[in-house]
Amino acid sequence: MNERSFFSEIFLCLSFMPTDKKTAILKSVLHLVNSVGFYHLNMKMIAAEAGVAAGTFYLYFKKKEDVINELYNLVVDEFNQAVLNAYQDDGDIKVIFTQMLEAAIQFYLQQKNYFSFIEQYTYAPFLFKENQEQNFVLLLPxxxxxxxxxxxxxxxxxxxxxxxxxxxxSMNTMIKMHYAKKVSLNNAATRKKFYQACWEAVAVS
Amino acid sequence: MNERSFFSEIFLCLSFMPTDKKTAILKSVLHLVNSVGFYHLNMKMIAAEAGVAAGTFYLYFKKKEDVINELYNLVVDEFNQAVLNAYQDDGDIKVIFTQMLEAAIQFYLQQKNYFSFIEQYTYAPFLFKENQEQNFVLLLPxxxxxxxxxxxxxxxxxxxxxxxxxxxxSMNTMIKMHYAKKVSLNNAATRKKFYQACWEAVAVS
Amino acid sequence: MNERSFFSEIFLCLSFMPTDKKTAILKSVLHLVNSVGFYHLNMKMIAAEAGVAAGTFYLYFKKKEDVINELYNLVVDEFNQAVLNAYQDDGDIKVIFTQMLEAAIQFYLQQKNYFSFIEQYTYAPFLFKENQEQNFVLLLPxxxxxxxxxxxxxxxxxxxxxxxxxxxxSMNTMIKMHYAKKVSLNNAATRKKFYQACWEAVAVS
Amino acid sequence: MNERSFFSEIFLCLSFMPTDKKTAILKSVLHLVNSVGFYHLNMKMIAAEAGVAAGTFYLYFKKKEDVINELYNLVVDEFNQAVLNAYQDDGDIKVIFTQMLEAAIQFYLQQKNYFSFIEQYTYAPFLFKENQEQNFVLLLPxxxxxxxxxxxxxxxxxxxxxxxxxxxxSMNTMIKMHYAKKVSLNNAATRKKFYQACWEAVAVS
DNA sequence: GATGAATGAGTTTTCATTCAT
DNA sequence: TATGAATGAAAACTCATTCAT
Incomplete structure (x- = not known):
């Protein structure tokens, strides 16, 4: 089983959700946040991208920011699921450490939209009131x-x-650098070097 | 000379600029981005916070986003200046490494607004066109x-x-955790542990 | 059939358009240009006169000047239609000449708004970019x-x-004088004298 | 004495006025109305073009529209002066008629700004309240x-x-056509044909 | 449920006019 | 006189949200 197929089962739950209107809207927002950003996101875009009427949005969400928060929770759950799947309770701790980093990086490499969404959500204080305590949810696994x-x-x-x-x-910045084409995480050797450096930072020497 | 006074000389150039209207506007935006965020920032707030009339803004900036970009350049310059001051061409590399991290962290600890501003600017793709290539300017020193x-x-x-x-x-995330009260960087011992871990990640073992 | 009813069938197509919001806006602009002029025309007036909300305008026109240009095309079409209806391919040329002048004058007498609108549009260089080459469209028939x-x-x-x-x-100036009450074009004898003088200017003597 | 020098003595009085600030403002407005039109004329432009500060305007005029009205009176006086100079109390009436038309046309050919200004002023009802009764002042001679x-x-x-x-x-429209390059009034033969046609319109046959 | 025209409060920006220097 | 920074009311335009169909 290659890496891609291994993760695609886990990651693509949003992609495989029934294609009803609500899912279309959630996907539309995920895509738009990546392409235009929170600041320029507006209801007209969301409706157009989702292929629904402007009013339809309000059948599923009370207001604009609700879709953002609901999407954040979905995305965080998927991320945690992906990383937790790499966690084994028994086994060498360095191996587990590496596998979790690998899982996290693979998740973001295959889902640029997810990465972009989380970054913006996390670094936009007071954008949405609910944001304030969720900042480090991603780190649980x-x-x-x-x-x-x-x-x-x-x-x-x-x-x-x-x-x-x-x-x-450091992982987040690595992924940003990857997308900014300063480094390629598609190269397994590069990833290995990164994991090793991280390990040396945290490991008892 | 304690740390605070050492850095305050360097950092506070924006604070000590002549209190003309343009500076008042720049400061007002810096403060508001930290308190309400880019997304909620509007011209009315900027004018009120700066203590000027709405139209005054347009004597100094052509449009809303221009103040953001000008401010970003000022803030980046100050940061680089602060970190470069910690750089010595001769001397133990580990000491230099540590001093630069210390300088960077001290900069952000004393200027929460600067940190918040840079974070939001950096993680907001397409917010401002000029953003696209500057992402890693901060890393130069x-x-x-x-x-x-x-x-x-x-x-x-x-x-x-x-x-x-x-x-x-990792430095950025440390500072975010500090401001989220998950850790206190005011504790010199904590900072030392952090620098050591970073050093072990990058140093030849 | 008297003159009025003869022309009213032709002229009033704008008046008889379905009373939707877009038509209401077009009519409102036509009326306001006559009463306050291009210079003082503003969006608040247009919306109030049309009985719609401010934002409704932008459902039908991309920007303020677009309604002016669209209206100009409508008005020119109506004018040309009215004058062309008076054109007969066979028949005495002096009779045709007279009938066309009569048609044009009747058009403007019954539609003061149209006259006022065309005058202002034509004589306002650079008001609207599209204006520059259309100056003599009216003369085609x-x-x-x-x-x-x-x-x-x-x-x-x-x-x-x-x-x-x-x-x-000379026709245009006559109509202006009529509306300035320097002469009455309601008097058929006066009109006849005017047509005769025009004819003598252009006819082989 | 060629035509140009004959008229230049008459026409250029605005050009030869002492180059004080007020004259600079009047000239600036005359020029700008021709180049950008009433609709886009603003105080910043006027000051820049005149080479004075924004506030200086208000030393000479109470408000924006006052300069327009004062300029109109100046321009009308110059026009009337030019045409009246061509008027001889004794002499063949057709010759006088032709000379006056010639004087008027030469005036406008040499002063495109004047023509443009008068056109816009005349055809902009309610632009300025004082406009309403002056429409035909130009016709006095x-x-x-x-x-x-x-x-x-x-x-x-x-x-x-x-x-x-x-x-x-018809004279006005001729000049407009000249500036629109539909006909050239620099050609004396063309002008002669025009005068002849006008004469046949008004003369007892 | 689904639509999309309509809304109107809110936004950014302009600009005629003032006034301290 | 002359300046030009400053003003703030008003302009054009946007957009989240509603509601009749």
């Missing part, structure tokens, strides 16, 4: 693995926030 | 140090993008 | 008749521009 | 000649308005 590594004295006994920042922050 | 470390075989010979991602990405 | 008269050696063999200037220019 | 011709039974005994319309209206 990674967090779980980390705690285990600490117990086994394989991962440094330093504040979780530091470990999370290194893992999550 | 770090990049310089890195190249030197590579030559001395003290820093890993892996793609620059990986090194930059680890340094820049 | 008259031009056709003239050429025929020249062939028959009943109309002077002098440049068309001279003949057109005399016919069109 | 022509009117004077006409009355004399009527007395001598050389000019038709038909309402003055008809005679004025033919003379004034």
């Amino acid at each position: 990674i967090y779980k693995m980390m705690r285990k590594g600490k117990k086994l004295r394989l991962i440094k006994d330093i504040p979780d926030a530091i470990l999370l920042s290194i893992i999550h922050g | 770090i990049y310089k140090m890195m190249r030197k470390g590579k030559k001395l075989r003290l820093i890993k010979d892996i793609p620059d993008a990986i090194l930059l991602s680890i340094i820049h990405g | 008259i031009y056709k008749m003239m050429r025929k008269g020249k062939k028959l050696r009943l109309i002077k063999d002098i440049p068309d521009a001279i003949l057109l200037s005399i016919i069109h220019g | 022509i009117y004077k000649m006409m009355r004399k011709g009527k007395k001598l039974r050389l000019i038709k005994d038909i309402p003055d308005a008809i005679l004025l319309s033919i003379i004034h209206g």
Whole structure:
């Protein structure tokens, strides 16, 4: 089983949702946030892209920002699902660590829209009030693995926030650089080097 | 000389600019982007916060987005200045590495508005056309140090993008966590642990 | 059949268009250009006069000047239609000449708004970009008749521009004088004297 | 003495006025009305073109429309002066008629700005309240000649308005056609044909 | 459920006019 | 006189939301 087919089963749940109007709207927003950004997103675009009438939106969402928040939850769930699937309770912690990073990166490589959406959502404070406490939801599976590594004295006994920042922050920037064509994550050797560097940051030396 | 006064001399150039109307507008936008975000920023707010009439804005900027771009350039210049001041051409590379990270973190700790502004600007694709190629401008001083470390075989010979991602990405996430109160960067020991972890990620082991 | 009813059938197509919002806006602009002029015409007036909300305008026209240009084309078409109806391919050229002038004058007498609109549109250089080459569109039916008269050696063999200037220019000024109450074109004898003088200007003597 | 020098003495009084600020403003408006039109004329343009500060305008004029009205009076005076200079109390009425038309046409040919300004002023009802009764001021010298011709039974005994319309209206349209390059009034033969046609319209046959 | 024309409050931007210097 | 920065009311235009069909 190649990587693509392995992940496509997991990732594409939004893509395979029944093609009803509500799903069409959610997909339309996901696509538009990536192409025009939150700032320029408007109801006319959403309706046109979804192939529905302007009023139809309000049968499924109370107001514009609701679709954003609902979409965020869907996207986060998919991401967590993808990364958790890479988590094995038994097994070498470095292998698990690497597999989770790999899962996360593959997720974003195959779903540019998801990455773009999460980035904008996360870095837009006060865009939507519900945003304020969700910032680090994405990190939950990674967090779980980390705690285990600490117990086994394989991962440094330093504040979780530091470990999370290194893992999550550097991964995000790597993906951004990939999309900005500063580096190619399609190259497995490059990914391996990245995972190794991350590991050395967090591992007990 | 304590840290605060050391940096305040460098950072606060925007704060110490002559209090003319244009500066008042720039400051007003910097403050509002942090408090309400790009998405909710409007001309009425800008004028009110700056204490000028609505029309005054257009004496200094051709259109709304121009103030954003001008401000971005100012902020980036200040950041680079602050970090470059920490760069010494001779000296232990690990010390330089640490000092630059420290300078960057101190910059953002003392200027929450700057951090918030840069984050939103960087992660808002297509918000402003000029945005598209500037994404990694902030990394230039770090990049310089890195190249030197590579030559001395003290820093890993892996793609620059990986090194930059680890340094820049994890630092940004650390600061976000600090402002989200998940960790306190006011604690020097915590900062030291973070720098050490970063160093181990990039250093030849 | 009196003159009024004869022409009203032809002229009032704008008046008889279905009373939808777009027509209401077109009528509103036609009326307002006559009463306040291009210079003072604004969107608030247009909406109020048309009995629609401000935003409704933009469902039918992309920008303010578009309604002006669309209206101009409608008005010109109606004028040409009215004058062409008076044109007979066979028949005494002087009779045709007189009938066309009569048709044109009757058109404007019954549609003061149309006259006022065309005058302002024509004499406002650079008001609207599309204006620049349309200046003499109105003269087409008259031009056709003239050429025929020249062939028959009943109309002077002098440049068309001279003949057109005399016919069109003097007619326009007559109508302006009528509306300025310097002369009454309701008097058939007066009109007859005017047509005769025009004829003598253009006819081979 | 060629035509140009003959008229330049008369016409260029605005051009030769002392180059003080007020004159600069008047000239600036005359030029701008021709190039951008009343509709797009604004105070910034006027000041820039005149080479004065925005506030200077208000030392000489109470409000924007005042400069328009003052300029109109100046332009009308110059026109009347030019045409009256061609009027001789004794002499063949046809010769006088022709000379006056020639004087009027030469005036406008040498002063496109004047023509453009008068056209727009005349055809913009309600643009400026003072406009309403001045519409036919320009015709006064022509009117004077006409009355004399009527007395001598050389000019038709038909309402003055008809005679004025033919003379004034056709002349105006001729000049417009000249500037639209539909005919060239620089050709003396063309002008002669035009004068002859006009004469036949108004003369007792 | 689905539509899309209509709304009108809100947005950005313009510009005639003022006034401290 | 002369300036030009500053004003703020008003302009053109946008857009999330509603509602009759």
